[in-house]
Amino acid sequence: MPKILIVDDDNFVRNVYAEKFRAIGFEVLTAVDGAEALEEIRRASPKPDAVFTGIEMPKMDGFSLLLEIRRDSATKDIPVVISSHRGRKEDERRARQLGAVDFIFAGLVTPNEVVERIKAVLGGLPTYRVALNKGTHDAMRLAEDLDADPSLACRSCGNDLLLEITYVPQEKCYRLFFVCSACGQRAVGF
Ligand SMILES: [Zn+2]
Structure with a gap:
């Protein structure tokens, strides 16, 4: 069963994605910000197969989280998908530079499409x-x-x-x- 970590400070967003991924058989971990996400990742065994994170969050933002994941040899290969409500080009550029495998403009993409894109990132066919x-x-x-x-x-x-x-x-x-x-x-x- 694939495992995904969903990181967002918005309860509604977190719950929508948690439900969608559980419905297709994923094990779902959640965190409210980057700091909590890092704790979840360090604690998790096996590690999550993917991380789906927003950018702006109170304690540690999505970019810093991505950076921390890349810096640790135990987690550096976990694919990270970043989602932004603002849809700024510079955010996408930064996310890709830091090694995000996909960048999603939250306003333009339905949750179902997001799920499909993350499944594609994981590579395995359902x-x-x-x-x-x-x-x-x-x-x-x-x-x-x-x-x-x-x-x-x-x-x-x-x-x-x-x-x-x-x-x-x-x-x-x-x-x-x-x-x-x-x-x-x-x-x-x-
Ligand atoms: Zn047999």
């Missing part, structure tokens, strides 16, 4: 593994279509197969495989 009702007609048909055993048992170890669904944004489609819940081996799909 993947779901679901168990089908064994023995149902459609489960058997699908197993046959995807070249898996109709009883939904792994051909190597005999354990249950799960249907793995991966969204491929470039193709705007889902890819399906059966994968073993125990040994991880994939039945060859098409």
Whole structure:
């Protein structure tokens, strides 16, 4: 499960994003400013996969936070996305110079688009593994279509197969495989 740290002094903004990311399966950490964010990051194990932060905050602003993250060898590779309400070009330039992977003008982008952009930053494609009702007609048909055993048992170890669904944004489609819940081996799909 990917982990994201959301940093903003505005409760409403923090909660909107926390809910959106939880809804798509992220573990969410939150902080009200850069100082609290650094504490969260240092305490977190494993470290967050991404940090999404505003700029202006009471104790430590987003730029200083980004700088601190980059300075620590334990955190320097965590991608940081900066969001600004003001949409100033100089803020974007500064964010990029300091190593932000993306800069979002909060007023122009919907929360859903922000989530998509952060998912893109993380690189991994959204993947779901679901168990089908064994023995149902459609489960058997699908197993046959995807070249898996109709009883939904792994051909190597005999354990249950799960249907793995991966969204491929470039193709705007889902890819399906059966994968073993125990040994991880994939039945060859098409
Ligand atoms: Zn197996």
